[in-house]
Amino acid sequence: MTFAGAKSVLAIAVATMLCATLSGCNTYQPAPKSFSEATIQPYRLDSGDRLRVNVFEQAGLTGTYTVDQAGYVAFPLIGAVPSRGHTLPEMEQMIAEKLRQGYLRDPDVTIEVDRYRSVFIMGEVGQAGQYSYVPGMTVQNAIAVAGGYSARANQANVDVTRKINGRVITGRIPISDPIMAGDTVYVRERLF
Template sequence: MRLRHTITAVALAASLSGCASYQPPQPAFHKALNEPYRLDSGDKVRVTVFEQEGLTSTYAVDKSGYVSMPLVGTVPARGQTPEELEAAIATKLRDGFLRDPDISVEVETYRPFFIMGEVTQGGQYSYVPGMTVQNAIAAAGGFSPRAEQKTVDLTRQVNGKIASGRVLISDPIQPGDTIFVRERWF
């Protein structure tokens, strides 16, 4: 009887040791999905300045987090919503260039997401609004034969800090996320 309890305890400890690295996402991790989109390096925005064809164009958010436009120069974009960027550009244009600029800013291309681990082709991929982890894995050629197929480790920037956690493959992703598909044990 004692041997049976010892074997059970060892088996339980071995099975739980696989969960030792499990880290559930913090509450802010999923809350970030409901917040307004914040621009960052790698995004491309379509800026429309009505009745000003020379200013209307697509602009990239550079590595430093700025958008460079004619007349106004660089405008900080990192961490801004498209609406906040609209206001910043309008303020700069009012400063000696246009009397009452009417501006629209929308995200034309989102920054990429990254996927690695047990997928056919890891790397950097284009983000499409509404993507889930499962869609991202499909874009990477699907699971490898050794992949854990129910959950993945996801890393994202939340409130300016890096946060990681294990999520289901049905969870949505955001631009800039890094997905790691783990190897299964059995």
């Protein structure tokens, strides 16, 4: 192969990679409608959430319980209670019904989230890592918690990976959008 031939092969290879890179950026879709709708739905429990359960006048049952990796809460007397994907009122009802089956006559159960599962912030931020979620948190708040943007960060929007109805979905959203507990936020590097 001649020098001119090698040069043209190299030029074609570079053009192909550049074209693939740019077309990859253009084919990335924004987050689907269900992505933003999930932020206004009732909170659904998942692994890592810590719950404060109060059973009225039952000090032995009242306490904090964590949703385990399998999606269950180990509760005294009644055992494992399926929690993943359920809302707090659904959990209150499930625990009360199980306690009614031979343990308490009319249990009054209230549950609130003691600590939400973490959010993960990666990419072009000061300190990527796992951080505590706070209700009402936006992408911008999450980035601030992670030490702000790096010098190379794309500050217009981010990629967020979220579990919706049991499916893991990634979408690109503006930094003013809310995030949810368990989300993974990825700040991309800007191209230029």
